[in-house]
Amino acid sequence: MSFWQILVINFKKLFFYKSKALFLVIPMAILVALGLIIVSETSNIRSAAQGMIVGTVEEQNRVLELSKNPMANLPGGTSTSGGAVRMVSFNADPTQNGYNQKDQDAVSAIAGVQKASILQALNVNQMASSDLFAGKKVSLMSFQGLDSAFASKYTSSDFSYQDGQPIPVILNASGFIEEYEQWNGKQDMEMTFPKAAAINAGSTAASGMVTSGTSATINANGSDGANPFPNQQRAVNFDKNTLIGKVFTVDIGGLQAGQDFSTTPTETGLKFHKYTTEELAATDKKQSDAIAPYWDYAKIKAPISYKFKVVGIVEDGAMSYVPPAALNKIQHDYYQHQIDARTTKAIDKALLGSTFLGQNYDGVSFKQDIFSMMGGGATLSTGMMGSAVAVSSTTTAVAVGGASLGGPPGALTSYTIPGLIISVKRTDSSVQGEIKDLSFLSTVPVIGDTMEIKINSIYDRPAVVEAMNQAGYGFQDNSKTNIFRDLQRNLSLATWGFSLAFVVLSIILIGFVMSKFVSEGKREIGVYRALGMSKDKIRALFFWQALVLTVIGYGVGVLVGIVSIKLISAPMHTWFVDVLGKSIKDAFNVVNPVSNSQFSLIDFATFKIHSVILLVITLVIALIPADTAANTSPIEAMRGE
Amino acid sequence: MIEVKSVTRVYQQGSHKFKALDNVSFVIQKGESLAIEGPSGSGKSTLMHLLGGLDTPTSGEILVEGHNLSKFGDKELSQFRNQAIGFVFQTFNLQSYLTAQQNVAVPLLIAGKSYKVAMARAEVLLQRFGMVDRLKYLPKQMSGGEQQRVAVARALANEPNMILADEPTGNLDKDNANTILAMFDEIIKDGTALVVVTHDSAVSKHCKRTIRIEKGEVVKDKNK
Numbered sequence: 001m002s003f004w005q006i007l008v009i010n011f012k013k014l015f016f017y018k019s020k021a022l023f024l025v026i027p028m029a030i031l032v033a034l035g036l037i038i039v040s041e042t043s044n045i046r047s048a049a050q051g052m053i054v055g056t057v058e059e060q061n062r063v064l065e066l067s068k069n070p071m072a073n074l075p076g077g078t079s080t081s082g083g084a085v086r087m088v089s090f091n092a093d094p095t096q097n098g099y100n101q102k103d104q105d106a107v108s109a110i111a112g113v114q115k116a117s118i119l120q121a122l123n124v125n126q127m128a129s130s131d132l133f134a135g136k137k138v139s140l141m142s143f144q145g146l147d148s149a150f151a152s153k154y155t156s157s158d159f160s161y162q163d164g165q166p167i168p169v170i171l172n173a174s175g176f177i178e179e180y181e182q183w184n185g186k187q188d189m190e191m192t193f194p195k196a197a198a199i200n201a202g203s204t205a206a207s208g209m210v211t212s213g214t215s216a217t218i219n220a221n222g223s224d225g226a227n228p229f230p231n232q233q234r235a236v237n238f239d240k241n242t243l244i245g246k247v248f249t250v251d252i253g254g255l256q257a258g259q260d261f262s263t264t265p266t267e268t269g270l271k272f273h274k275y276t277t278e279e280l281a282a283t284d285k286k287q288s289d290a291i292a293p294y295w296d297y298a299k300i301k302a303p304i305s306y307k308f309k310v311v312g313i314v315e316d317g318a319m320s321y322v323p324p325a326a327l328n329k330i331q332h333d334y335y336q337h338q339i340d341a342r343t344t345k346a347i348d349k350a351l352l353g354s355t356f357l358g359q360n361y362d363g364v365s366f367k368q369d370i371f372s373m374m375g376g377g378a379t380l381s382t383g384m385m386g387s388a389v390a391v392s393s394t395t396t397a398v399a400v401g402g403a404s405l406g407g408p409p410g411a412l413t414s415y416t417i418p419g420l421i422i423s424v425k426r427t428d429s430s431v432q433g434e435i436k437d438l439s440f441l442s443t444v445p446v447i448g449d450t451m452e453i454k455i456n457s458i459y460d461r462p463a464v465v466e467a468m469n470q471a472g473y474g475f476q477d478n479s480k481t482n483i484f485r486d487l488q489r490n491l492s493l494a495t496w497g498f499s500l501a502f503v504v505l506s507i508i509l510i511g512f513v514m515s516k517f518v519s520e521g522k523r524e525i526g527v528y529r530a531l532g533m534s535k536d537k538i539r540a541l542f543f544w545q546a547l548v549l550t551v552i553g554y555g556v557g558v559l560v561g562i563v564s565i566k567l568i569s570a571p572m573h574t575w576f577v578d579v580l581g582k583s584i585k586d587a588f589n590v591v592n593p594v595s596n597s598q599f600s601l602i603d604f605a606t607f608k609i610h611s612v613i614l615l616v617i618t619l620v621i622a623l624i625p626a627d628t629a630a631n632t633s634p635i636e637a638m639r640g641e
Numbered sequence: 642m643i644e645v646k647s648v649t650r651v652y653q654q655g656s657h658k659f660k661a662l663d664n665v666s667f668v669i670q671k672g673e674s675l676a677i678e679g680p681s682g683s684g685k686s687t688l689m690h691l692l693g694g695l696d697t698p699t700s701g702e703i704l705v706e707g708h709n710l711s712k713f714g715d716k717e718l719s720q721f722r723n724q725a726i727g728f729v730f731q732t733f734n735l736q737s738y739l740t741a742q743q744n745v746a747v748p749l750l751i752a753g754k755s756y757k758v759a760m761a762r763a764e765v766l767l768q769r770f771g772m773v774d775r776l777k778y779l780p781k782q783m784s785g786g787e788q789q790r791v792a793v794a795r796a797l798a799n800e801p802n803m804i805l806a807d808e809p810t811g812n813l814d815k816d817n818a819n820t821i822l823a824m825f826d827e828i829i830k831d832g833t834a835l836v837v838v839t840h841d842s843a844v845s846k847h848c849k850r851t852i853r854i855e856k857g858e859v860v861k862d863k864n865k
Contacts, residue, residue, distance in 0.1 A: 001753070005750050008756075012738045016737065016779075524736060527736065528736075530695060530722060531722065531723060531728070531747055532721075532724070532726075532748060535715050537751070635690050635696055
């Protein structure tokens with residue numbers, strides 16, 4: 001009897017004893033379908049988790065961020081990326097607190113460090129965009145220059161600056177704050193403080209700036225109503241998916257718009273008066289009269305604009321990142337814009353650093369004017385590092401050098417000129433004059449409070465961290481990426497666990513069912529033996545019966561598995577995003593979105609291994625009942641009729 | 642020629658031994674028709690199993706054309722049963738999932754014939770026994786008599802030297818039984834030896850020789 005004849009007999013048996021055959025086919029199909037689903041979905045979860053982070057876990061763990069100069073009251077708060085607690089300094093003297101070239105060289109020399117780079121910040125007075133979010137004007141957090149070697153932590157896109165192309169930017173979502181005014185249709189508003197409250201001179205209360213619903217500082221204690229200040233802020237809702245790739249315009253510099261309302265102290269609080277058109281025009285004329293003799297007013301008032309392209313989103317910290325070459329260009333343009341707007345009229349030294357504030361350069365350090373740092377009633381606006389700040393143009397509420405609010409009327413009014421560089425003597429800070437030649441910029445020492453460090457390999461991380469701490473660069477390695485490794489490990493365990501269960505269940509299923517087939521087929525065996533079928537042929541008959549049934553069960557199982565995977569992809573995606581994805585987002589700065597289709601992928605490559613295991617199990621296990629059948633006494637078999 | 646020489650068969654059931662056959666000896670000539678009679682439990686079926694190579698004697702020999710069956714390995718015994726013997730059982734023992742034609746073809750397939758040849762031969766045999774209309778019928782679609790006719794056709798598939806029939810009419814009514822007996826008459830005429838185990842004297846009458854077995858011993862061996 002040939003192999004094909006044995007197969008034909010088995011198929012005839014299969015069709016005749018359909019319900020009996022299902023005893024093996026159905027459980028086998030379920031086992032195979034479950035196997036395919038589990039193998040594929042664990043693979044999909046693993047891929048989705050990996051795909052969420054930019055680059056790889058290894059890449060993420062190769063970048064460390066070292067910082068110093070802890071300062072409070074920054075809207076962005078703290079960053080815990082890469083294990084270092086990072087606070088961005090504000091109003092600090094970088095020559096005293098920042099990292100310098102020596103620090104960069106020292107860290108670069110540590111074994112295992114591929115590159116160290118001090119992050120330079122863009123020193124400008126303001127940045128805003130009106131087309132990042134349609135219909136909204138948002139101020140943007142300042143930019144830091146980030147080498148492309150480190151950008152891989154935040155984006156997988158090209159992070160190089162090409163002249164004429166939009167500048168790639170890794171945007172900080174913490175700064176997506178829209179400012180607006182709320183007058184409720186009134187021209188004047190009043191705010192009453194509780195009696196025990198005291199408003200300190202120079203406090204931010206004077207600015208009338210409050211936030212609504214954001215994490216920024218709430219000014220002025222004791223307000224007796226919900227948010228009485230005219231200036232309001234609110235967070236802008238955004239969708240990372242639509243932002244990535246967006247090209248938008250940023251206006252940098254220009255004269256800061258003066259506050260369009262006045263703030264007058266009263267016996268019990270503050271009174272706000274919204275300027276009329278005429279009053280605003282008068283304020284602007286006053287500003288123009290002061291500035292125009294020295295600068296082309298229209299030119300100095302206008303910002304310079306650049307096109308940017310979002311290549312990544314960071315959701316903690318305070319800074320956005322651009323390529324260093326772009327940062328240097330913008331910085332240079334910012335200063336040059338002021339120089340180009342200058343008229344021929346010289347500025348008296350007495351006016352420099354008092355009426356006209358800018359950035360001071362003493363031959364070593366390059367920082368904002370000291371007057372803008374004083375608590376003498378000068379109003380401060382938040383968020384700008386290393387730059388001079390806007391000063392209210394109200395004459396009564398603000399006075400430079402004044403000790404309290406409500407200085408004498410007609411007090412000196414100061415203007416911050418974007419890009420103005422004032423030369424001062426390092427020893428006594430005395431004003432020397434304007435700087436109009438920007439060639440000195442290339443000699444300004446590299447100073448910054450944050451240093452990015454890239455290590456050669458994640459395996460070098462512990463040794464590098466140890467060396468950094470030994471060298472005096474304190475770094476607490478609290479990497480949260482363990483969550484990712486734990487996930488991968490758990491998924492692998494789950495896959496291995498299932499594989500083992502698959503093997504055990506397959507053995508039990510095939511062994512049990514086939515033994516049952518043999519015990520119920522004794523008469524059939526006896527007859528075949530009486531007709532002259534040898535033991536070998538009997539063995540082959542039952543062996544191939546097991547194999548045929550297993551293959552049919554396998555085929556049905558694969559089909560059911562494929563359909564099931566397609567059906568559960570949507571719920572799997574929802575579960576992943578809502579549960580696992582959240583944990584991953586917490587651990588990483590930047591995450592990519594995960595698509596629905598990720599969970600409909602079928603991992604045939606891994607399932608091939610299970611298929612081979614199943615085949616081997618079938619071959620081995622089926623031999624046992626087949627051998628029993630072959631050795632069944634024909635007389636005993638026929639006696640069982 | 643088949644020679645049974647001092648054959649004894651003892652079965653062990655736990656600690657209890659049961660002697661089914663005790664020192665049985667006789668010869669079956671080529672083309673001979675032999676009825677083996679005896680009461681239930683006398684050893685008739687045991688003797689048939691030994692003659693058909695389905696069992697081996699505890700002592701003694703069964704010689705087929707001079708060859709000792711006890712010395713045959715599984716392959717030789719299987720070949721012997723396939724080529725030299727045709728079995729007919731009381732309960733027909735057709736494979737329920739094969740058609741009448743396929744059931745008859747099985748011994749030919751076991752013998753290594755192609756499917757086409759085997760099915761053609763099966764059709765001829767079934768036609769001979771008036772079963773040509775039942776070629777594609779499954780056993781459950783046929784009556785007892787029809788099934789036994791198929792079984793007889795199957796037994797003749799490889800043109801064996803001997804047919805071994807164990808109570809072939811035991812489950813048939815009189816008419817069907819007569820039909821089967823008529824088939825046996827034809828087989829005998831063709832020169833095929835027939836050994837029928839039966840306790841029905843009507844069946845014994847169709848055989849030229851009768852051996853009576855009681856309590857495992859041959860008590861009578863008589864030619865007609």
